[in-house]
Amino acid sequence: MGIKQKIGNKILNSSGSVQHYKKQIDKLTKKVERLEKENNSTNRLLNTLFLDYDLTPSPLLQNFRDLSLELLRFMDNICIKYDFEWWMRGGTFLGAIRHDGFIPWDDDMDSGMMRSYYDEFVDVLPEELERNNLDNKIKINFRQRNAFVEGATSFLQLFYYNDLKDGVDLTALDVFPFDYMKDYNGEDFGQLYEDVRLQYYHDLVDSNGDYEASIAKVYESLNLTRDQTPFMLNGVEGSAGPNRLNKLQVFNTDGIQPFKRVKFGKYEFPGPKDKDYYLNNYYGDYWKVPRVLTFHQRMGRLRKFPEINEIMENEAIYLKQVNDNFE
Structure with a gap:
């Protein structure tokens, strides 16, 4: 022993x-x-509470949702004007199907656009904000990715601001680019995707923001194309990946497109063609509330301002008037 x-x-x-x-x-x-x-x-x-009961939101939450819907409607108006295709994605589309509107604990919105439309949308957005007198309210932001590479930016975010307390974002809309794959045989390319993503951020910073050259390298490395193919996946700027917030997925294009307008609150917006195909792949059993919920905490921040309810209501009315008169 x-x-x-x-x-x-x-x-x-x-x-x-x-x-x-x-x-x-x-x-x-x-x-x-x-x-x-x-x-x-x-x-x-x-x-039981969230799926079988009709819960009434507080006045502040209702005003927040009204403003958020108008921001989504403003994006939709631009896309209709220029014939851009877009769709509700992630929790926003899930809310439309499962809750007829917002997920009860959600406080932002997610949308997707194929790369070609995304680039054009980014180009016309400043002009449309100025033309509709919204350039002092809706701020264009590209999500910072300093955790990857210092100074790197990624997908488009639209923040609706008010000058309360030196500027407070009242709601937000994320716009994620998507890409077509020339071919896909089911292989796991998660590590390659992560490597290409990191290189993209390096290239973007090293080239002082040369987006076209940087994204061209991504397309070459991942065998992507702007022409429609049977396969599509999240752009490298998003939150998908083998070790990221959402799992990396290659979708069958004919399960997503052509997009179908569905009711979200009091309006209708585009969503994936086959809701079951998209949501089952994205969430699994999407008719069940998950055991772990994710919160953005925006409502918690807004409640701190005594006058916020009146501000939210007025901003929602203002943006609705813009949308009602949009040309």
């Missing part, structure tokens, strides 16, 4: 550790089982 084993046996025999740890394991096992039952019960309760 080796010295390490002798010492180990001595410790176990002298302290009664075997029995002690067995009791601790039994206690922890029972505690985990109890917590699992509590978690399951809470999840069933949330499913």
Whole structure:
């Protein structure tokens, strides 16, 4: 018997550790089982409340949703004017299908555009904001990616601001680019995708923002094209990836396009053609409230301002008038 084993046996025999740890394991096992039952019960309760009851939002939340809908409507008006195709994606589309509007705990909006339309939308957006007297309210932002490369930017974000407290974003709309793949045989290319994403951010910074040259390298590395093909996937600027917020997926284009307008709140906006195909691939069983919820905390920040409810209401009215008179 080796010295390490002798010492180990001595410790176990002298302290009664075997029995002690067995009791601790039994206690922890029972505690985990109890917590699992509590978690399951809470999840069933949330499913009942959020899916089977018509919950009434507070005045502030309703004003927030009204303003958000008008921001989404403004984007839709631009796209209709220029014949750009776009769609509700992620939690926004899920809310439209499962809740007839916003997911109860969601406080921003997600949309998608194929790369060609995305680039054109970015080009005309400043002119449309100025023409509609919104350039002092809707701010164009490109998401910072300093965690990858210092100074790198990614997908388009539209923030609706008010000058309260030196500027507060009242709501936000994310616009994610998507790309077509020339061919796809089902292989796992997650690591390549991550490597190409990182290189893209380096190229973007090193070239002082030469987007066209940087994205051209991405297209070459991932075998992408701007022409429609049977396969499409998230642009490298987004949140998808093997170790990212959303899993990297290659969608069958004919499951997503042509887009179909669906009701979201009091309006209709484009969404994926086959809702079950998209949402099952994205969320799994999308008719169940997830066990872990993600919050952006925007409403928590807005509640701190005593006058915020009146501000939100007035901004929603203002933006609705813009949309009603949009040309």
